[in-house]
Amino acid sequence: MKCQESGEYLTYEELNVDHRQPNTFSVIVDRFIEIKKLNVKEIELLQIEGGPNEIANKDLKTEFREYHKEKANLRLVKRELNLSRTYQGRLGKTIKDLTIE
Secondary structure: OOOOOOOEEEOOEEEEEEEEOOOHHHHHHHHHHHHHOOOOHHHEEEOOOOOOEEOOHHHHHHHHHHHHHHOOOOEEEHHHHHHHHHHHOOOOOOOOOOOOO
C-alpha cells in the first residue's frame, strides 16, 4: 500500500491509520465528551486483549462510532511518520491560560 504522506509503497504492518488534523482522534474524543456532557470517570471500559479498550455501554459506543465516522478524515501513513508527531495533538494548559468562572 502507498503511504499517503511519503508516497512510499509499504506493507500493511508498516502503516498506521492517521486521523488528519484538525480532527485528530483526541480532538474527536474530547469534543464528543463535551457535546454529550459525559463524566469520563463514569464511563465503563472493556479491556480488550491486544487491542484498544472499548466503551461498555452499547448505545454510547454506537453514538461515538457514528460521531467518529462523521468527523474523522483518515489516511494511511508510514508508522514512523505518524508516531513521530503524536505530541502535536496534545495541548496542555499553561500559566497564561485564562479561566472563566
